[in-house]
Amino acid sequence: MMLEVKDLRMYFPVKRGFFRRTAGYVEAVDGVSLSVDAGETVGLVGESGCGKTTVGKCVVRLLKPTGGSILFDDRDIASIAPKELKAYRRRMQMVFQDPFGSLNPRMTVSDILAEGPTIMGEDASDDRIAELLDTVGLPKEAGTRYPHEFSGGQRQRIGIARALSVRPSFLVCDEPVSALDVSIQAQIINLLEDLQARFSLSYLFVAHDLSVVRHIADKISVMYIGHIMEEAPTEELFANPCHPYTQALFASIPSLDPKKRRGLKALSGDPPSPVDPPPGCRFASRCPRVMEKCREGVINHVKISEGHYARCVLYY
Amino acid sequence: MEEVLTIETLRTHFYTDEGIARAVDGVSLSIKKKGTLGLVGESGCGKSMTALSVLRLVPTPPGRIVAGRIRLAGREVLTLSEIEMRAIRGRLASMIFQEPMTSLNPVFTIGNQVVEAVRIHTDMGMSEARLVALDYLEKVGIPAARERMDEYPHQLSGGMKQRVMIAMALCLKPPLLIADEPTTALDVTIQAGILRLMKDMQEETGTAILLITHDLGVIAEMADEVAVMYAGKVVERGACETIFSSFLHPYTEGLFRSLPGRAGKGEKLYTIAGTVPSALHFLTDCCRFNPRCPLAIERCRVEEPPLVDVGGGHAAACWVRAPGGI
Numbered sequence: 001m002m003l004e005v006k007d008l009r010m011y012f013p014v015k016r017g018f019f020r021r022t023a024g025y026v027e028a029v030d031g032v033s034l035s036v037d038a039g040e041t042v043g044l045v046g047e048s049g050c051g052k053t054t055v056g057k058c059v060v061r062l063l064k065p066t067g068g069s070i071l072f073d074d075r076d077i078a079s080i081a082p083k084e085l086k087a088y089r090r091r092m093q094m095v096f097q098d099p100f101g102s103l104n105p106r107m108t109v110s111d112i113l114a115e116g117p118t119i120m121g122e123d124a125s126d127d128r129i130a131e132l133l134d135t136v137g138l139p140k141e142a143g144t145r146y147p148h149e150f151s152g153g154q155r156q157r158i159g160i161a162r163a164l165s166v167r168p169s170f171l172v173c174d175e176p177v178s179a180l181d182v183s184i185q186a187q188i189i190n191l192l193e194d195l196q197a198r199f200s201l202s203y204l205f206v207a208h209d210l211s212v213v214r215h216i217a218d219k220i221s222v223m224y225i226g227h228i229m230e231e232a233p234t235e236e237l238f239a240n241p242c243h244p245y246t247q248a249l250f251a252s253i254p255s256l257d258p259k260k261r262r263g264l265k266a267l268s269g270d271p272p273s274p275v276d277p278p279p280g281c282r283f284a285s286r287c288p289r290v291m292e293k294c295r296e297g298v299i300n301h302v303k304i305s306e307g308h309y310a311r312c313v314l315y316y
Numbered sequence: 317m318e319e320v321l322t323i324e325t326l327r328t329h330f331y332t333d334e335g336i337a338r339a340v341d342g343v344s345l346s347i348k349k350k351g352t353l354g355l356v357g358e359s360g361c362g363k364s365m366t367a368l369s370v371l372r373l374v375p376t377p378p379g380r381i382v383a384g385r386i387r388l389a390g391r392e393v394l395t396l397s398e399i400e401m402r403a404i405r406g407r408l409a410s411m412i413f414q415e416p417m418t419s420l421n422p423v424f425t426i427g428n429q430v431v432e433a434v435r436i437h438t439d440m441g442m443s444e445a446r447l448v449a450l451d452y453l454e455k456v457g458i459p460a461a462r463e464r465m466d467e468y469p470h471q472l473s474g475g476m477k478q479r480v481m482i483a484m485a486l487c488l489k490p491p492l493l494i495a496d497e498p499t500t501a502l503d504v505t506i507q508a509g510i511l512r513l514m515k516d517m518q519e520e521t522g523t524a525i526l527l528i529t530h531d532l533g534v535i536a537e538m539a540d541e542v543a544v545m546y547a548g549k550v551v552e553r554g555a556c557e558t559i560f561s562s563f564l565h566p567y568t569e570g571l572f573r574s575l576p577g578r579a580g581k582g583e584k585l586y587t588i589a590g591t592v593p594s595a596l597h598f599l600t601d602c603c604r605f606n607p608r609c610p611l612a613i614e615r616c617r618v619e620e621p622p623l624v625d626v627g628g629g630h631a632a633a634c635w636v637r638a639p640g641g642i
Contacts, residue, residue, distance in 0.1 A: 047503035151591045181358035182530065183588035186574035190585050208503065215576035215585070252508035254533030256577060258556045261537055266509035270473065 001071070002170060002202050003036040003059065008068035008078075010054050014275055024276045028054045030226040031068070034204075036170070041196065041203040043217030043234070045210060045249075049274065050223045052206045056172040059204060060094045061085055072170070090120050093163035097175035099155035103147040109133075109158055110143035116165045128165075135198075136161040136191060153184035160191065164199070174206045189216060210253060214238060219307065222246050225274050225282040228301075232308035242310040245283045281312070289314065319387075320491045320524040321370065321409075322346045326384030328362075328369045330595070331377065337595035339365040339379070341548035344623070347492065347541075350518065352525040354539030354556065356532065356571070358592050362548040363528045367494045370526075371409060372401050389491045407437045410485035414497035416477035420469040426480045427453070427465030433484045452483040455520070456513055475506035482513060489521045496528045511537055532571065536560060541629075544568045547593060547604035550623060554630030564632040566609045603635065611636045 008029055016023035028051045036042045046052045057063045059070060061077060070078045077088055096102035103112060110129050117124040130140045136157040147155055156176060163171055173192065177185040189212065195201060207213050213220055214234055221231040222245065230243040241247050251265040269286040272278055280295040281287070287294065293313055302315040328340035340362045347353045355363045368374050369381055372393060386393040389408045396404070413419045421429060430449035434440060440448065446465075453461040456479040469477055478498060485493055495514065499507035511534065518525060527538055535542055535556065543553040544565065552565040563569055573586035590608040598604055606616040613636060621633045624640065632638040 047505065153591055181592065182532075182571055183358060183574050184591065186576070186585040186587045189576060190587060193584075210504075211575065211577040248505055252504045254508075254511070254531075254537035256533055256536050256560070256575070258536045258539075258560050266512050267505050 001035050002038045004071040005034050006069045008032045008058060009066045010058055011066045026274045027226045027277060032228050034221050036202050036204055038202055039200050041205055041217045043213035043220040044206045045213050045220060046223035051226045052223050053174055056174045056206045060092050060172050090166045091168050092170040093168040094172045095159050095163050095176045098179055099152050099159055102159055103155060105147055108144055108146055113161055113165050120166050132161045132165055152180050153187060156188050170202045172204045177212060225271060227282055230310045236308050242304050243312050244287045244289050318349050319346045320349050320389055322387040324385040326369055327382045328365050328374055328379060329382050330379045335596050338548050338598050339595045343550055345543055347524045347526055350522050350524055352527055352539045354535035354542045355528045356535055357545035358530060360592050361545045363545050364496055367496055367528055371405050371411060406433055407488055408490055409492040409494060410490045411494040412481045412485050412498050414500050416474055416481050419481060420477055422469055425466050425468055430484045430487060434487055437488050448487055452487040456483045474502055478510055486517050486521055490523060493523045494526045547598045552632040558630045564637040565634050566611050567605050
């Protein structure tokens with residue numbers, strides 16, 4: 001097991017009033033567990049605000065989690081000192097969603113790509129930069145130019161090259177294609193798959209687009225307001241979605257065949273606020289199959305089949 | 317059936333320091349009464365500018381509508397004065413945008429903003445207009461609409477704000493609603509509700525919809541007819557089912573085949589080589605797609621293909637796939 005996240009919690013304090021008193025906590029991530037094997041791609045899907053990006057940021061330790069453990073190659077990095085963290089940064093990197101905001105506009109592409117290796121005391125020579133650019137399908141001349149001279153897809157390639165510059169074995173890809181046009185999106189997905197095969201990378205692939213995740217992921221975890229609602233191997237999840245939230249998510253994707261218009265099923269109700277959320281299932285306020293016992297206590301994960309778990313009282 | 321909107325060879329150009337950006341360069345479209353036309357294409361292909369041209373909302377300068385005709389519910393839009401235009405916006409055609417967060421005014425209550433839309437175009441009094449506004453806010457599914465009317469936009473979720481925008485756009489029952497990426501900023505479960513609502517409201521008010529999106533799933537769900545734009549031109553158009561089952565243009569094909577849903581696990585996704593050109597560099601006097609096209613022949617590089625009808629209202633602009641009509 002390359003990465004094992006156990007009971008991860010990340011609470012952000014909410015400050016109110018003149019004295020900025022802590023008035024409560026946003027339970028952005030509340031007891032999330034997942035694991036990524038070497039060479040595997042795990043998809044983390046959910047709607048905006050469900051905490052999926054926060055999980056990604058905790059895993060690469062851009063955030064220090066409130067609780068839980070993150071085992072990377074059997075060592076818990078959830079609370080280790082920044083100094084020790086440096087060694088892990090070399091092995092895990094992140095690709096960001098926004099190819100416009102995540103590259104420093106004042107640095108040339110070469111400088112951007114050389115920064116990581118220089119800090120890590122690795123090879124940052126011109127040859128290495130040229131090799132990196134070639135790996136992501138950009139010409140060598142790109143090195144002397146600035147990020148604004150590139151299109152969205154090319155910038156995302158630069159972002160990927162930067163992540164690869166320290167030769168990591170694990171990448172967190174946070175919505176790497178959602179800001180891109182369809183035709184460019186396909187190029188980047190293909191590139192990520194090629195790189196995975198070439199450098200035996202493992203991915204934690206955070207996204208909201210189910211068709212993208214279905215294509216790239218080996219297994220999928222579905223998140224809703226800080227909780228994992230269901231996890232299963234990709235095809236199993238699509239063939240047999242068990243949690244009412246997963247079912248609702250699938251039912252709201254428009255079909256690509258105009259002859260098979262299903263009349264989209266919309267959920268009623270609003271999601272609860274992640275600030276001090278109510279006990280029980282967090283989907284209860286919108287769930288079409290909600291029962292009395294959904295609103296109390298802690299709902300546990302139930303095993304449906306091998307590797308398939310759902311957090312729902314229907315399967316108790 | 318009668319057309320609500322007809323656009324003929326519309327050209328909207330932008331005069332910038334770097335040169336002329338031909339954002340819309342000869343677009344012809346039409347929408348039937350109560351119909352839904354889906355306008356598809358990637359960012360920068362001119363679909364939003366086409367829509368803004370209809371309401372004469374193109375930022376001028378640097379932009380200018382340089383040629384073409386736009387007929388909206390019997391009016392020649394391009395010959396009207398700005399004052400006449402103001403009476404048309406909201407009354408004959410209204411628009412909802414991608415960002416419900418930025419299209420509502422943060423310092424007025426939502427009730428206020430819907431009431432304003434009603435009062436500008438009718439001679440209704442305050443209390444009467446408030447009733448109309450309340451009626452529409454209820455129709456678009458705002459829970460406890462009477463209380464929510466006095467709330468400010470920041471107190472509403474993204475989906476709710478888009479519902480308010482729809483209420484505002486439809487409260488005068490305009491014959492045309494222009495929806496520019498109405499669900500792109502929303503989550504899928506919220507998107508489903510908004511699409512549903514747009515359909516229900518269309519039934520109720522009989523408005524035609526010009527739906528602009530890059531999401532082919534949304535088009536499949538909503539549109540009767542589809543027009544595919546590339547580099548400022550319509551490259552293919554036809555009935556929704558025809559386009560989805562028997563597209564002709566290699567660009568349309570590329571859009572469909574590059575969707576991840578179609579390839580099997582571990583299979584390579586189809587890609588369109590290269591990138592969408594910037595409007596400053598749209599090619600002229602040749603097929604604009606030819607540098608990215610796998611089928612390009614010599615003729616594609618020297619002569620611009622016209623939009624050729626291949627039967628049943630299905631038309632494509634391609635020398636290879638639709639050389640002279642079938």
